Structures are given as C-alpha cells and as structure tokens.
Amino acid sequence: MTKSISIIFQRGIVFITLNLLNKLLDVIRYVLWRPPKPERPQKICIHRVGQIGDLVCAIPAMDAIRKNYPSAEITLLSSPGKKELPGAKELLSGSKWIDHIWIYYSDDINSFPKIVHFINTLRQQNFDIWLQLPQNLTTFPKELRNMLFTKLVGVQWATGYYISKIPIFFQTQAKSPKIQREVMRQLAYLQKLNITSKEVTFPLPISEKEKQRAYDLIQQYNFQERSVLALVPGGKRLANQWPVERFAEIAIRWTATKGKVVILGGPGDYKLAEVILKFCKNKVINLCGKMTLLESAELLKHCTALVTNDTGPMHLAAAVGAPCVVTFSARDFPVRWYPWGEQHEILRKDVTCSPCFLDECPNENLCLSEITVDEVWQAVQRVVL
Numbered sequence: 001m002t003k004s005i006s007i008i009f010q011r012g013i014v015f016i017t018l019n020l021l022n023k024l025l026d027v028i029r030y031v032l033w034r035p036p037k038p039e040r041p042q043k044i045c046i047h048r049v050g051q052i053g054d055l056v057c058a059i060p061a062m063d064a065i066r067k068n069y070p071s072a073e074i075t076l077l078s079s080p081g082k083k084e085l086p087g088a089k090e091l092l093s094g095s096k097w098i099d100h101i102w103i104y105y106s107d108d109i110n111s112f113p114k115i116v117h118f119i120n121t122l123r124q125q126n127f128d129i130w131l132q133l134p135q136n137l138t139t140f141p142k143e144l145r146n147m148l149f150t151k152l153v154g155v156q157w158a159t160g161y162y163i164s165k166i167p168i169f170f171q172t173q174a175k176s177p178k179i180q181r182e183v184m185r186q187l188a189y190l191q192k193l194n195i196t197s198k199e200v201t202f203p204l205p206i207s208e209k210e211k212q213r214a215y216d217l218i219q220q221y222n223f224q225e226r227s228v229l230a231l232v233p234g235g236k237r238l239a240n241q242w243p244v245e246r247f248a249e250i251a252i253r254w255t256a257t258k259g260k261v262v263i264l265g266g267p268g269d270y271k272l273a274e275v276i277l278k279f280c281k282n283k284v285i286n287l288c289g290k291m292t293l294l295e296s297a298e299l300l301k302h303c304t305a306l307v308t309n310d311t312g313p314m315h316l317a318a319a320v321g322a323p324c325v326v327t328f329s330a331r332d333f334p335v336r337w338y339p340w341g342e343q344h345e346i347l348r349k350d351v352t353c354s355p356c357f358l359d360e361c362p363n364e365n366l367c368l369s370e371i372t373v374d375e376v377w378q379a380v381q382r383v384v385l
Contacts, residue, residue: 007172010169010172011172011176013168013169014166014168014169014172014173014176017166017168018163018164018165018166021140021163021166022162022163024140025140025143025144025147025161025162025163028144028147028161029147029158029159029161032147032151032158033151033155033156033157033159035156035157036157037129037157037159037193038128038129038156038157041069041072041128041129041156042072042073042128043072043073043075043125043126043127043128043129044065044069044072044074044075044127044128044129044130044131045074045075045076045077045122045125045127045129045130045131045155046062046065046074046075046076046077046131046133047077047078047130047131047132047133047146047150047160048062048076048077048078048088048132048133049078049079049080049081049135050078050080050087050135051080051081051086051087051236051312052086052087052090052091052293052312052313052315052316053310053311053312053314053315053337054135054182055078055087055088055091055092056091056202056312056315056316056318056319057181057183057186057315057337057340058133058182058186059092059201059202059203059204059319060183060186060187060197060200060201060202060340061133061183061186061187061189061190061197062076062097062098062133063097063197063201063202063203064187064190064195064196064197065131065190065195066097066098067197068195068196073099073100074097074098074099074100075098075099075100075101075102075125075127076088076092076098076100076101076102077102077104077122078101078102078103078104079103079104079105079106080103080105081105081106082105082106082107083105083107085236086266086293086312087103088101088103089101090292090293091204091293091294092205093205094205094207095203095205096205097203104118119149119152119153122153123152123153123154126154127153127155127156128155128156128157129155129156129157129158130150130153130155130157130158130159130160131158131159131160131190132146132150132158132159132160132161133160133186133189134160134161134162134163134189136164136165136182136185136332136337137165138163138164139163139167140163143161143162143163146161147161159193160189162189164185165333170355170356170357171354171355173333174333174334174350174354174355176333179333179334179335179336180335180336181335181336181337181338181340182336182337183200183340185336187200200340202319202320202340204294204297204316204319204320205294206294206297206298207294210292210294210295210298211298213291213292213295213298214291214295214298214299214301214302217287217291217299218299218302221260221262221285223260223262223302224259225302226259226304226384227258227259227304228259228260228261228262228302228303228304229250229251229254229258229259229260229261229262229303229304229305229306229307229380230261230262230264230299230300230303230305230306230307230308230317230322231247231250231251231261231262231263231264231276231306231307231308232263232264232265232269232306232307232308232309232311232313232314233247233263233265233269233272233273233276233309234265234266234268234269234272234288234309234311235309235310235311236311236312237331237359237360238359238360238361238365239329239331239356239358239360239361239365240309240310240311240329240331240368241309241365241368242309242327242365242368242371242376243365243368243369244272244275244276245275245279246371246372246373246376247276247307248275248276248278248279248280249279249373250307250373250376250377250380251276251279251280251284252279252280253377254380255280255282255283255284258304258384259283259304260283260284260285261276261280261283261284261285262284262285262287262299262303263276263284263285263286263287263288264287264288264291264296264299264300264313265288265289265313266288266289267288267289268289269288269289270286270288270289272288273286273288274286287299293312293316296313296316297316297317297319297320298320300313300316300317300320300322301320301321301322303317303322304323304384305322305323305324305325305380305383305384306322306323306324306325307324307325307327307376308324308325308326308327309326309327309329310326310327310328310329310337314326314339315339315340317339318339318340318341318344319340321341321343323343323344323345323383323384324339324343324344324345324383325344325345325347325376325379325380325383326338326339326344326345326347327347327371327376328346328347328348329348329361329365329367329368330348330349330350330351330354330355330356330367331354331355331356331357331358332355332357333355334348334350343383344383345379345380345382345383347371347375347376347379348367348371349367349368349370349371350367351366351367351370353367354367
C-alpha cells in the first residue's frame, strides 16, 4: 500500500510540474508573439536539430507542414551537432517538399560574436512563421533560451516550445501510458495548431542514382528474394550497443539456414563488422562506410529484415517499410524511439537502474546483456514469416 501511495504521489508531482512549466512556457510565448498565427504565411522556418533518427521521425511532421502550406517557401534549419556527424544535409538534400536546407554546426555558435552573426543572418530571411519541432529530452531553461533566440531572429510568429519530462522520478515517468512514439508526438503537437495529416508518410528523396547503386550491389552479391538479413551492430552511444558477438551468432544462424547477411553502418562501425566476419566469413558482406544513407535505405527495401540496435538506420528501415528486430537499451523511456509501424519486434529489459539517460553504462550494459541470442533469433523468425 505504501509503495502504491508513493507512486501515485510521484505521478501527481510529475503531472503538476510538467503542466505548470508548460503553461509558463505558453504564457511567455504569448507575451513574445501576441499576434495570431498568419493564415497565409509566405516564408516558414522549421527548426529541427538532431541526427538521423531525430530527423527521420520528424519527416511526417515536416511533410504535414508542407501539405498544409503548399505555396509557402519552407526552410529547414537543422544541426547535427559536430561537423563530422550526419544530419539533414545527408538525409534530405534533394527533397522537393523543402525549398531550402540550412545547416549549422556547434562550432558556428560557440562564441558570442558567432551567435550575433548567426542571428543577424537569419533576420535577413524575414520568416513569417517559425515552427520548432522540439527534442525529446529538452529542458525548461533550453526552451527559454530557444524562445529568446527566435525572438531575436525577428520572426512574426513562433511556436513549438514545450517539455515532456522533468529530472525527477524517472522510473515513474517511464511507466506513463501517455508516452508516444516520436513520430506521433510531433504530429500530435501540430494538430493543436490545426496542422493535420491524413496519413503518416516518409517522402525520402532517394534519387535514381542511389536506387541504381543499391541495385548494382544486389546484382554484385547475388541477393535472392527473402534471403538477406541486414545487421546494424553499431550506434552513436555505447550504452545502446548489444554485444557484437551476439550479432555474430545471429549471422551464423541466418547464413546456416536462410541465406546471406549484409552489415550496414557508418565508417566508425567497420571494425565492429569485421568482428562479425571473424566468426562467420562466408555469406557475410561488410558495407559499413561504403554506402550513403539513402543508398542504405534503398537496399533495406530488398532485405528480409533488419536486426539492429536503437540507431538512425533502424528508423530509415521503418521509413521504407522493412521489418526490424531491435535490441533496445533501457537508458531512455520506453516507446518514444520505437520504429514506426507494427511490423517490428522490440526487445527491451527493464533493470533497477533504468532509465539512466547515460551515453556510457557503468554496469556493462546490463539491460542489453539480459537480451539473449535465442530471444532475438525467435523474434527474427516471427518477422520473416
């Protein structure tokens, strides 16, 4: 009974605190931008920062904005962080539904003079509407900062400032039934602005050249229909990585009974892939660092399934309709970053230290270590039926 009372108390504190902070953000936003939203904006800025997973999950929301404002000039303002990290430039260049993509990096705003120059450059664009698609783990101070920045840019009307978590009672928040997948979280916020979408779509700008590159690889390695399993053993966080030796065991089982295995990822994942090749040299192809993001997306269309960590390629696979078997760490809240669609198998183990929101686990990735090879293999069998 005492535990139940404690949980109810914690839920109440979280609910009240989140609502108060978001109401305060609403009031500040109203004070800064009192005029109503322009009905026929000519220039819209969508602000969405992050890397591949963040951007793929925001594509349906951005597509909805375009469909609701078909004649507006739309600019995507985005940053992956550091220059060496992939982002909107690699994923969305060539998109016909975005007029301009403006990329900035952390080095571009790491001093006061650079920030002033950045603001002055953006002011010259004279945006009518600024739509921020907020990050999952943003905080109240960050949203205040973002509002001040946008106000200084001089836009006519802006929105998108809210938080979805507070830094207390993480385990209680993780069990909330209100947690939505990131795709739906963004669309749900737009619905409050009467920006609606009849369907969830991912219009990836895969060119004919990229399609041909994927087709050439299919021919080169003689991929047969429903015989190729893709693996993504890497990820930007060590805390998200299932042991590479277990990926190797999945590869051994697949090549022994089904067909070939292709390993995808960036240049930094090449050594992980080589570990898998040491365990099973035959019928395993290491393409890490050898394909662009959109070439990988096209190739994934022709794979039977993808076994992956929680990574950007997981969201790319979901965007093109490929079924995924995902080993999720418990560092974050459940559900939020699950891939879009119902064709996937999600494996996640709650442990006493989750969620922790750490990039590196001090407990040897305990939550991922509890996911067994047999569990993943059984999930593979289910998605390929």
